[in-house]
Each structure stands twice: as C-alpha cells, then as structure tokens.
Amino acid sequence: MIRRAACVLLSLALAPANWASAPAAVPQPRVAIVLTAAQDAGWQEALISTQSLAALEQFFTTVAGYQVLWRGMADPSIGAFYGLPRQPYREVLIGADSALPGLIRLVEFAAPNSVTIRANAQPWDTGGILSVMTRSNDTLGVWQAAQALGWSGYNEPVDFDFGPVKLRNVILRGPDGVNVSVYERLAPRMPDADDLRKLRRPFNAMQSVQDLSRTRNFYVDALGFEVINSGAFSNPRRAPNNFGTPANLVVAAPLEFAIFAPRKDSPTAVETVQMRGVEGRSVGAAATPPNRGIVSLRYPVSDLARITTRLRQHGIAPTIAAREIVLNPYGPVRALAVRSPDGAMLEFFEPMDARP
Known part of the structure; x- marks a missing residue:
C-alpha cells in the first residue's frame, strides 16, 4: 500500500489564472505528488504569500512553464499554525514535475496589515529568503x-x-x-x-x-x-x-x-x-506570514522528534512548536517551524500516516 508520505493523488486544475474560470462540471484528471525524493533530503516546496494568486500563477505557468498541481483552500489549521485567524485561505500548488521537489505554493492570506518582506530590498539586504x-x-x-x-x-x-x-x-x-x-x-x-x-x-x-x-x-x-x-x-x-x-x-x-x-x-x-x-x-523581522514574499521552505521528514531534539540540544526554541495540522493535499501532518539567524523560516513536517 502506497503511503501518503510517498504519493498523494489529487485533482489537477486546468483553469487559467482566473480563480473562478473553470467550470465545476469538468472532470478533473488525477496527478501524483510525490514526497519521497524530498523526505529527509531537501525542501519540498517554497511558500509564497501574495496579494494576487493570479499574477504569480501567470508567471510560473507561462514564463516558467510549470503546471498547476493542486488548487483549493488551506485547512483552517494552517492559519492557526501561523497565529492568524482560523479560516481557509486560497492556495495554488505549482511545479515543473509532480514527482520531484522544488514546488511553489502560492497563498493569499488577505491580511490588511501585512507588508512586503523584501519591498525595495537589494540582494545585500539580509533576512528572509532572497x-x-x-x-x-x-x-x-x-x-x-x-x-x-x-x-x-x-x-x-x-x-x-x-x-x-x-x-x-x-x-x-x-x-x-x-x-x-x-x-x-x-x-x-x-x-x-x-x-x-x-x-x-x-x-x-x-x-x-x-x-x-x-x-x-x-x-x-x-x-x-x-x-x-x-x-x-x-x-x-x-x-x-x-x-x-x-x-x-x-x-x-x-x-x-x-x-x-x-x-x-x-x-x-x-x-x-x-x-x-x-x-x-x-x-x-518581517519575514513571516502573513507578510508577502517567499516566507518559508517546507521540509518533509520521517522523524520530527529528531529535529525537535537537535534544536533543544543547541538551545534553539522553535518559532512554532510542533503541532498537528492538515497540509493539503498531503493530509494530516505534524509540523514545526524554526527561523535561521537572519530570519528565514524553515518548516519541517512529518506525515501522520507515515508513522508505523
């Protein structure tokens, strides 16, 4: 039996950048998103907070040539994870290859007081993800x-x-x-x-x-x-x-x-x-959701407790303590977040049904 940690079947949205443009009755094909290559090896996806899904989706699908792998609403637990209102947020998961890491997740937090993390920043301005x-x-x-x-x-x-x-x-x-x-x-x-x-x-x-x-x-x-x-x-x-x-x-x-x-x-x-x-x-200091920009890298792991232990041994407190959330389309995971010395957020998550 294929575990969710290895492969998740989901709908591939064929809609263009306009969120509401796909007819609901159109059958959606299935595509497999695979975590195996990234698990304990690298980051699976980069999370980008944006004012407009459409603008960045257009770039990544037309200029980059990637495809929409999943489109939907974030589970309310995601907002709570970041200390935001516990409500769904619109998301699009985009990638060049569903079997490989390096995916891009766009999310609209629609927070009225959010700022752009690297607004007017130059490459030598440190912090967050360049x-x-x-x-x-x-x-x-x-x-x-x-x-x-x-x-x-x-x-x-x-x-x-x-x-x-x-x-x-x-x-x-x-x-x-x-x-x-x-x-x-x-x-x-x-x-x-x-x-x-x-x-x-x-x-x-x-x-x-x-x-x-x-x-x-x-x-x-x-x-x-x-x-x-x-x-x-x-x-x-x-x-x-x-x-x-x-x-x-x-x-x-x-x-x-x-x-x-x-x-x-x-x-x-x-x-x-x-x-x-x-x-x-x-x-x-601004490099955190719901502020706009590349806000996080997400790493799938087989043993989240090992990450927690290493951080504790080095006197580093997680920015967000380990807790259970639903990370669509992967399903229930246990996740934590930690920030680098310059404020780049890294998230580590362990799929719940990957446990023995």
Whole structure:
C-alpha cells in the first residue's frame, strides 16, 4: 500500500489564472505528488504569500512553464499554525514535475496589515529568503517573457566564469518582493531538455546573511545539515554583477557562499551568501506570514522528534512548536517551524500516516 508520505493523488486544475474560470462540471484528471525524493533530503516546496494568486500563477505557468498541481483552500489549521485567524485561505500548488521537489505554493492570506518582506530590498539586504534558483537554456528568452509581465531585474543577464563553468544569470524581480534566479550554463552546455527551454524546477533557495559562520552553525550543528559546497567567489571583471553590486565593490571583495542540505545528494538545498563590503539593512523581522514574499521552505521528514531534539540540544526554541495540522493535499501532518539567524523560516513536517 502506497503511503501518503510517498504519493498523494489529487485533482489537477486546468483553469487559467482566473480563480473562478473553470467550470465545476469538468472532470478533473488525477496527478501524483510525490514526497519521497524530498523526505529527509531537501525542501519540498517554497511558500509564497501574495496579494494576487493570479499574477504569480501567470508567471510560473507561462514564463516558467510549470503546471498547476493542486488548487483549493488551506485547512483552517494552517492559519492557526501561523497565529492568524482560523479560516481557509486560497492556495495554488505549482511545479515543473509532480514527482520531484522544488514546488511553489502560492497563498493569499488577505491580511490588511501585512507588508512586503523584501519591498525595495537589494540582494545585500539580509533576512528572509532572497530567491528561488532555477536553470534554463534560454535565459534571454525567459528575461524577455518576464519583462512582458512587468517583471524586472537587479541587472541585465550577466555572463561570468565560475571555475571551469561559464554561466549566465539574471535575478528576476516580481510582485510581492518575489525573486527568481535563472542560471544558464553556457559552457559546458547542458543538453537541450524540454524542461530547460523555459525554467527547470527550483533546485536551491538563496539567503543573504550577515554572518556566514553563524549561519553555518545553525544549519550544520543545530539542524544536522551537510555542507554541499562553500568558498569565496572572486570576480575579476570590473562591472556590476548579477546582484547589481556596483563595479568598484565587485572587485573589492570576494562573495562568500555556503550551500547546505540535509544530505549530500539533496535535490533541493539552501545557498547562503555573505556580501562583505556592502552594508545593507535587515528585513528578517518581517519575514513571516502573513507578510508577502517567499516566507518559508517546507521540509518533509520521517522523524520530527529528531529535529525537535537537535534544536533543544543547541538551545534553539522553535518559532512554532510542533503541532498537528492538515497540509493539503498531503493530509494530516505534524509540523514545526524554526527561523535561521537572519530570519528565514524553515518548516519541517512529518506525515501522520507515515508513522508505523
């Protein structure tokens, strides 16, 4: 018997961005959303709080080329989990592949006093989640399509060398302070796969941090994550980079980075960067629902108690203590939330029927 932790059958909505446009009588096909690849390995989905499901859904389905995997109302327990009114909220779950992690969940909390987490923020402004990171074989085409929907960037697409690899990158800036980083490998070239003609599924989420050592302690010591890669990237080219950093600062100091995930072969990771020599502000205090932007990364786990124990051993109190909620379409789960030193929210959830 297939457990819900491994596979959830749900309706695939064929409606366009307009919420009410699909006739109720149209039969809905079935699609399987699989948690197996992410369980104890990486984040399954990025949660984005938005003023308008339609605007971001249009980007992710047309520019990115993803599909709507599920559409419905959040269980009232979700609002209560975040300390919000216990009521349903409209949600859309979008992804490039229902069998792989890197899904995008859009939610309308419709909170009148909410703010945009990274409104007017620059990449060197720390706190929360800076972007979700994707790959493409047509960055210029994606850039043009995104601009047609009103998106912008911190710079035009920029080419640079990262060791032996030649890359092209642009960080797309959309509504609600949502950023999507697009990476194209110019050499050696990636195969012309169908999912690279627009955007491949998100594989990393980027966080700009104040202190990389402190961040490393959180992910490695407290959470037990692995270091996938780390180092300092020096760009010899005196020109504004993909982050829009002024040319004189680009060559003044290397960009320090570290990538963390629950295990080495993780399908989704967290990439943290520290931009020395560029002093910004912190938006971490605002990086929580119902405020708008990329508010959380959700990790499925087989043993939530292990996460709780590790946090306690390192003197870290969960932002939201472990409790039972209904996370549609996965069903009943036990979940907790914890925030990184710079305010990025991570949620860990254990499907209830995955227990022995």
